[in-house]
Amino acid sequence: MTELKLKNKTYHTQLPAFVMGIVNVTPDSFFQGSRGGYDRAFSLIEQGADILDIGGESTRPGFTPISEEEELNRVIPVIEEIRKKSQVIISVDTRKSAVAKQALKAGADIINDVAAFECDENMIPLLAETQAPVILMHGWGLSEDNVYGQEKIVAQVNDFFESKCHKLIEAGVCKENIILDPGIGFGKSSEENMALIKNTDLLGKGQFPVLMALSRKRVIGEITGRPIEERLTGTICADLISVIKGARIVRVHDVKETVDSLKVMKYLF
DSSP states (O other): OEEEEETTEEEEESSSSEEEEEEEOSSOOSSGGGBOSHHHHHHHHHHTOSEEEEESSOOSTTOOOOOHHHHHHHHHHHHHHHHHHOOOEEEEEOSOHHHHHHHHHHTOOEEEETTTTSSOTTHHHHHHHHOOOEEEEOOSOOOTTGGGOHHHHHHHHHHHHHHHHHHHHHHTOOGGGEEEEOOTTSSOOHHHHHHHHHTGGGGGGGSSOBEEOOTTOHHHHHHHOOOGGGOHHHHHHHHHHHHHTTOSEEEESOHHHHHHHHHHHHHHO
16 A cells, blocks of 8 residues: 555555556647547546546646636636546646646645745745655756766755755645655656666665656657657656655556556466
8 A cells, every 4th residue: 555645634545556647638748649638538537547636737748838717717617527526636737826826726635846946936825835755856957067977966856855955844834735746758768768768766866656657658668769749658668667766646648557567466476
């Protein structure tokens, strides 16, 4: 059994990690299979998703930012509809505090801020006021001195996490409400991505739950030589390695296959 404590609640899964299914309410997310709304959300629940991550703005390379109004129009109706019929954990993937605030009112449980509140400083007081759990992602790029190896790469990411977590905790956010995401694929080389996956157990120095979002990412393609549509097997292998190394949540496009692989891991590893 795996445990996750968030906002004075304790969640459990019988699997080695929580499965977060991706619901992109967008026309331009990099994997077409993740795009959809209510139908995709309820399909992922049926497949065994513990958490749904609802996003209205793509963060793929070269994405086009959208307005606050457009993002609200995309995600809020989906969150409201899910909450009418299910108590599944809902995460909203947004960089905007106004969208996060309305999403929480609509029934979302977690804020997944891929910008780590660098785009909107108002995110910090919102998190302190609501004590909503937050996924804190390491964003774009690392310094060029990573020729010194994996330890240097992990140290840079951990320095970032330490600084951001300190800022949140100083503002009044409860430590147990912070989840860390190393931002695989966000402005990092294949070597940097692989170093972070290999060292999942060192991220956050073991003080916070770690989420790994590896699903069909470029690094999987570079390792396997496969296009996005053919990266499922490689994704599952990488996810299982990260879970063995301590990842508490895996964020995936393919929920059914991920659940099956984690069931096998539970009984055979």
